[in-house]
Every structure is written in structure tokens, then in C-alpha cells.
Amino acid sequence: MSVSKKGKITIFDTTLRDGEQSPGASLSITEKLEIAQQLAVLGVDVIEAGFPVSSPAQFEATRLVAETVSGPVIAALARANRNDIEAAGKAVGPAENKRIHTFIATSPIHMKYKLKKNSDEVLKMAVEAVRFAKSFTDDVEFSPEDATRSETSFLVEILTAVIEAGATTLNIPDTVGYILPYEYGRIIAQLKSDVPGIEDCIISTHCHNDLGMAVANSLAGVRNGARQVECALNGMGERAGNAALEEIVMAIHTRADFFEKCGAQTNINTKEIYRTSQLVSQLTGFVIQPNKAIVGKNAFAHEAGIHVDGILKERTTYEIMTAETIGLVGSRMVLGRHTGRAGFTDRCRQLGFKLTDTELEQAYQKFMEIADKKKEVFDEDIAVIINDEIHVVEQVYELQYLHVACGTGTLPTASVKIRFKKETMQAAACGDGPVDAAYEAIREAVGQSPKLESYSIRAVTSGKEALGEATVKITEDDRTYIGRGVSTDIIEASAKAYIDAINRMAVAKNQGQQPEVKAEL
DSSP states (O other): OOOOTTTBOEEEEOTTTTGGGSTTOOOOHHHHHHHHHHHHHHTOSEEEEEOGGGOHHHHHHHHHHHHHOOSSEEEEEEESSHHHHHHHHHHSTTOSSEEEEEEEEOSHHHIIIIIOOOHHHHHHHHHHHHHHHTTTOSOEEEEEETGGGSOHHHHHHHHHHHHHHTOOEEEEEETTSOOOHHHHHHHHHHHHHHSTTGGGSEEEEEEBOTTSOHHHHHHHHHHTTOOEEEEBGGGOSSTTOBOBHHHHHHHHHHTHHHHGGGTOBOOOOGGGHHHHHHHHHHHHTOOOOTTOTTTSTTTTOOOSHHHHHHHHHOGGGTOSSOGGGGTOOSSOOOBOTTOOHHHHHHHHHHTTOOOOHHHHHHHHHHHHHHHTTOSOBOHHHHHHHHHHHHSOOOOSEEEEEEEEEEETTEEEEEEEEEEETTEEEEEEEEOSSHHHHHHHHHHHHHTOOOEEEEEEEEESSSSTTOOEEEEEEEEETTEEEEEEEEESSHHHHHHHHHHHHHHHHHHHHHTTOOOOOOOOO
16 A cells, blocks of 8 residues: 555554563564564564663664664664663664664653652753764654653653754653543644644654553544554553554554544555464464454454344445455365375465475474374464474473373372483472473473463364463563463473473573563653
8 A cells, every 4th residue: 555655654563672571471582583574574664673771682682683674664762871872773773774762751750759850850861862862873763751641841841852952753652551542632732733843753652551542542643643653563562561553553444534634544564464463472472362353363253143144244234344454364274184285385375474495394294293183274273383383492401201190089190201402301290280290290300490470271273173272481580481382282282381481491591691671661
């Protein structure tokens, strides 16, 4: 879709920065790069790749995205100090198009209790930060943190000052999700009217979802003159999350009749929305709720008799958009044990997977293994198989054998055999159930006892032969690690997920990774 410059809404994706700050979310450098590459395919305009000063891993991930991903502007976050800005500038240095996004709190409560500075000191720091950021790139974004609880007069003053210092994008964050749509729209309109020089800048929104208003507030901002929206896939982010990219984009796309009044359009390739959403869900371990707007499993499902009758007569009676618009195919393809490499390869291509020959061969072998266990392999199965095969962390510990015995009136027991380097370790243990017994045996075998924060299992498709996908979150030394495992046997899937999480923990320890500093907007 061709979008005029005047009506263009810049989609600023912060999945890799604010989204990854979701409690329990954790992405490796290679996983961040994969998501960034898919975001470029999706057509986002700006990728906020990370907060480089927070850790060496964050710096390296941001630098690698800047070096590798072409198309979008690559942005890095920095607090209003020279150390942060210098790290951000170096991290995005390799990017063809780069941006530094610097921020400082401006609300009375933040300035008094968090910064312990007065408004004059904050104003000075903001101006100095923007000026220093300009030495690395002409594209500088400034955010007055907690803007919606700031005094309007001070917002006008500080925004005027940073424009004079060279800021090109002015972001107005609803940091704690406090504001309501009418109020937020009014703030954007007032700033657009009262800040000198703002007509030469892009006004941006960054709304959190604590009251469930993130998308509504963002759209109210667009309606009142904002031309950039900061958002994340699946609404990921601190606490209740950020404005969901897919909801923002599809609201503008579906209600073009309303938004054409302010000329709002995006360059997003909507057919890549579902694929990108699923990738983020699988890599972060955050399962998408079934009734989630746009990308939830039930978003295009109908069961009520009246609805089904209406859909059969005329689709638009109960569907305001089609599943095909976001990249869902109209009917599911079913493959089986007699499907050859050519058919499997073609289906992977149709589903949007871009695999190397080695990855394709690994995925095909896993597919054949699954196809021997279940008669029909659906698209959802293929997606899980591929992600399970190509997102393998270094195998510090390899599960070679698992046996579990349980039943009514029987104490659940498990025995495991795990390979570590050239050594084979064995252990047996009892537990409250088969999964607990397996986990206790694994802990004893590897000599590691991380805290199990959460465990979930879901059927990828329906039926007794469905693949089970297990997800676990473990913590140790204030760091969280997510593990995933897939099998038609849910106990095996659970054990694989636990081993995967322990491997991620071991790799992080070997690399000397430390807890990261979090930055909130």
C-alpha cells in the first residue's frame, strides 16, 4: 500500500526493548536478531533494538541488529546521561538509518522521589542529552517520562528546549497507563498547538495498558496529530504491557473511513502480522490468550448458531476483517507420513519460514518422526516443529533417556539419563506427580536447583494425538530463563522444556551474563 508522507503513521516497534522487559520474558541475541529480521519483513518503520548500556548482551544484540537488519530505522534507548548515550550511539553505529531515543522523567512525583531533582535541573539534563545524542546521529527522539502526569506548562517548556537542541521526534509517554483517551488526545492537541517549532517534528505516542486503554489512547493521539505510534507485538511490555501493534495497525486499516479524516495510514504488510505474532509468542514463551484481538485463536472463530448462520449467508455480518488479511490461510493444510520433502518444503514456504538447507532437513526429519505418531500434521504442528528445531540453545545438558512410572495409589517415580560433555549422569527421584518426579530427577542428575516459577502445557492442535508444547520459567540469581519442549508425550515435552531452560541458564553463566538494568517509559 502506498502511503503519502503527510498521512504516514510511523510504526515504532519496541518488542525487543520494552516488550522484552515483560516479567519472565528473555530473548537470546540470536532470537532478538530473528525477530528484528521478521519485523523488517512486517514493514515496521523503526525497531527499538534495546537498551545498550544495561548489559553487554543488550549492547551486542542492538549492535548486531544495527549491522544486519536493513530497511527500518534502528533505535537504541538511553537515559539522559553521557554514558548511556555513548553506548547507544556506538551500538546503532553500523545501521544505515539510526536513532537515539533519550528520556528523562518530568512528572512532579518522579522528579521528587526518583530523580531527586528540580525542574530546572531536569530541563538542563534533557537539553544536554539531546545535544550529545546529535553528535552520533541527526535522528534524535526525546521522551518526557510520565508525561501524562506532568504539568502541561513544564511539558511545553522542556519540549521547546529539546527542539531547539535538535530533537526530531517528541514522544509523549503514558508511562503508568493512567490517562483516558479523551484526556490523552487533548494533551497531544495542546502540545501541537502550544510548542514552538513542533510542526517540524514528529509527535509520538507510547501508551501502557494498566487500565486497558493503551490502544485507545494511542489512536486518540493519532486522531489529534501524532504521527508515530510506539507499540509491541502481542501488547508485550512492563506490567500490563504496551499498545499492541497488531491492534493499532488493524484499527487504522479496518476503519480507514474514520482515519482518512486525519490522513492516517501505515506501511505495514498486514499479511505478516500473524506470522510475526506467533514468532514472538514462541520465542518469549508468552502464550497468546484465545480471545486476544486480531491474533487470538478465537479471533475469527464462530460457534453461536445465529453467528454461524449469518456468516454462511454473508461473511461481513459478523466479520469486520478477514483472517487472510493478517496472513491466516482460509483452510488448514494437512500433511502426513507420505508427504515428501517437496510438499513439506513448499508448505514451509507458504507459512513464511525462510530456512537454510540444514534447518529444512532437521525440520523434515522431526516432521517425519511426528507423522509416524499421528495421522495428520497441521500447519500449527509444522510451525511448532520448526521453531523447536531451529531455536535450539547450546546443548550443555542433553536428555538421553526418560522413564516415568505413576498411577492411582502409586508413588510417581522418574529416572533420567543426561549427557554432560563426555559424561553420562543418571538419577532417579519421586515427586507429587509424573512431571514433578521428572524434574526432581533432572535436578539431581545435573546438580542444579533453580526455582520453578511457572509451568504450562498446551495442545498445539485438537485430538488425542495432538502435539503438546510445554513452557517453563525458572529463576536463579534474579535472572529468569524460559524453556520450551514439544512432543506427542506431554511428560517428555515437559522434561525437554525443563532441560532447555537449564541449558539457557548454563549458557548465560558461561558467558558471564549479569542481570540487566531496566528502563521504563
